[in-house]
Amino acid sequence: MSEEIVYANLKIQDSDKKEETQKSDKCEEKVSSPASHSWQKAVLILTLLCLLLLIGVGVLGGIFYTTLETEMMKSNQLQSVKEELQENVSLQLMHNLNNSKKIMNLTAMLQNIATQLCRELNNKNPEHKCKPCPKGSKWYKDSCYSILKGYATWQESVSLCSARNASLLKVKDKDVLEFMKSQRLSGYWLALPPSKEYRSSVTLSEIFLSEWFEKNTYDLNSMYCRYINDIYVYYERCYVQKITICEETASKVQVESVLNGLPDSSK
Template identity: 35%
Template sequence: MHAKYSSTKDMLDDDGDTTISLHSRASTTTRRPGPEHTEHQAPSSVWRPLTLTVLTLCLVLLIGLAALGILFFQFYQLSITQQDSISQKEERLGNLSQQLQSLEAQNRKLAATLQRMAENLCRELYNKTGEHRCSPCPGKWKWRGDKCYQFYKESRSWQGCEYFCIAENSTMLKINTQEVLEFAMPQSYSEFFYSYWTGLSRNSSGKDWLWMDGTHYSSELFDIVIDFTSIRSRDCVTILNGKAFSKDCRELRRCACERTAAAVRPEWLY
């Protein structure tokens, strides 16, 4: 029996050694990392600084974006302020422009009023003396209405008078209103029957009478005396002793010219 117990103890000892041996191996296995554990730890040590670097860059970008946002907001506020200032200046400029236009309109009205007053005063002075330095017509030209007239003593054909008047910066006499008629006809009285050519003519007998500017003659103002017994062409009109006559355009008559009067200058009144 003692032998049996010893045998059993020996078996237990063997099992204990086996157990201890297994435990030792397990411990050794736990303490000594294998190749697989080493592979898992290596990537962790590599990604950690990269992660910190990326986070740092993100932080820098966020700070930069925040700074840009602040600058953009400041520029936006500045642009709004400048636009308001520009709008106010444009509004002021518009008001000044309207005021200037109003002043210019008033100035034109005042100038026109002054011109009418000067012209009326000059006419009174001219009518009293027959001539005055304020007259808007050249020397020896007669002022009537808005025209200047000159009745020359030189005799020419109708076409000759046309050229002569053009050379004097004028045209041949045109009687198209009652005022001109009342002024021109008395100029035609002459003791020696010197008549004056007018700018009235026609292309041939039976055609319409036309002034040099192409307007038609009005029989309501005056009649044209036509000598039907003459065999000559009678296509040009003269005035003599208050009447109008159709004459041969080649005959020599005196020239009557007219031109537009200049503006009366107020300083000429003094």
């Protein structure tokens, strides 16, 4: 009797355990089912996001490549335009340079023609308005020779010429030498440095290669200065008074003055 009761109790306990186990399994199934569904949903969303990201990267890459290609084409076009402009500018500069050289050559030619015409006009009329020298002076080559009124010591003559931006007469080459000989000058100071030694005279031909005076200072009390007398050069005390002749650079002949000085062919 007692064994049957014990068996019955054990059976009841086993039955209770099975029910509890079944209930527990059902609960676990109920709990695990929603969690699995949420995880699958999250994975799906992440997958979609990755696909969208890949698509976006692809689209951006395509846009970047297209933009880069367009910009490269524009850059190449701009480079071509730049090179073409540079070539055109270089050609224009060369053209302008050639024109400038031609203009300079024509200007020099016109200046030479005007100078030659002015010399011819000056031979006929020594005071023609095209003359590039002060009034009363003589024009020879590129120099003007002016004879000043009155007499002066050598030092005074130097100062008088300097005040006119000129110098005393210098015979520096054979052409000027021949010109001075033709003028038959008598008693004119020369721009030769004063000398302590006295000589009676030398020919003008002997001194044109001499060292000429260039604004040096001298103690003139006991020195000799030289003057021209026809084709000879004489020595005289520097404080003696002689005639002053100044030499200065001639200005350029003005083309307008030559044209205005030509006779009117319509008359």
